[in-house]
Amino acid sequence: MNASRPGPARSLTIPGIAAAAVALADRGGLDAVTMRSVAAAVGTSAPALYRYVASRDELLGHMVDLVSAELRHPEPSGDWVGDLLAVTEQQVVLHREHRWLGAASTAVMGPHVLDHLEWGMAVLAPLGAPTTAVMEALALANGVAALFGAAGPAAGPEIFRNLDAARHPALTAALANAAPGPPADDLLRRVLTGILTAVLGR
Amino acid sequence: MNASRPGPARSLTIPGIAAAAVALADRGGLDAVTMRSVAAAVGTSAPALYRYVASRDELLGHMVDLVSAELRHPEPSGDWVGDLLAVTEQQVVLHREHRWLGAASTAVMGPHVLDHLEWGMAVLAPLGAPTTAVMEALALANGVAALFGAAGPAAGPEIFRNLDAARHPALTAALANAAPGPPADDLLRRVLTGILTAVLGR
DNA sequence: TCCTATCTGCGAACAACGTTAACAGATATT
């Protein structure tokens, strides 16, 4: 831990700052993550944060990487669908616990996000599919995880304010007798296998 | 066109305002859509816009609805996969022409967005699947369209700044000899059919 | 030991944003 550099030692760390920002976003959404609020949460001043991050977007990237570090990647077992499904389920939980994840623009991928891609490449390597197809499959898996995590009662019935019973009869009837509940348990597995076989052609 | 109401007539329309906002967003992203810039584009003042929209978020909703109006929904032909694929391809084009579409939070669905859902319900009605499954299938189709539209050279190689050849060897090798190009033509069809059959179980 | 270079964190400030308040002018109904 030798700094070997003049000047006082830094009192904060990027993971610490990102963790405070994540806690704020979990409570009040991404709008609650302001430079001033994060600074107050870690006990410092807003301009001091710019000694650690170049911009707010970079801080958001650190947040994404921090929560992505929670993913546990099992050793590739040969059952590539099962392996991928296990991690995708974790991603769904991640998106459900941190509903800001999908909106956090990842302008630059953090190391843990890259770890996930690396693991996915290793899992799908035995298939011998072209790398572009593998990347597309992984991107689709990520997107499906985001969709499943964001689903459910994300917003109230205000979304259907413009619903007109005369113009949208089928939709009106469908919403009347069937509120959109959480997706079925095995739906993610079915969709994921459907996507993977469609993309990788196996 | 009788207003039958005192006071001067309004000089603007919501579609006109939304069209100007769409043009701004197409050029400079969603950040370029500020109340002042939109007002300048339509030749008025920022506070005057609040006579037409209650908030900036509502304006964003009008933008989403305006571009969603471009969707052409064919008469259901019985070939529900083909019908759905035709419209989903249009949605991909829409997301590619308006890359801000995915980021525009739809707090309230406009009439044309509801039209799309209504049409989807009608297309999938002959299957006799539970309404929740149909809604899930349509939501997934929308999400896949957004994913396909957002794919490609959306951002430069800055995304992989944190790539470490020692930590991510497979990824490094994959990126070296295969730049992520646009998805194959028939990929969307394969993925969509895979998802639909997985969700609707047919 | 003292000096100096260099780093940290802070107070003030700036431009831009969404939004509101109060007001002048225009217009259709009475």
Added chain:
DNA sequence: AATATCTGTTAACGTTGTTCGCAGATAGGA
């Protein structure tokens, strides 16, 4: 003609991300 009501504008408020200097602290070199 009088009145009520709607429109659009100017000014302003609070908040945001970000930058500018500056005071203070600290480690290495003399």
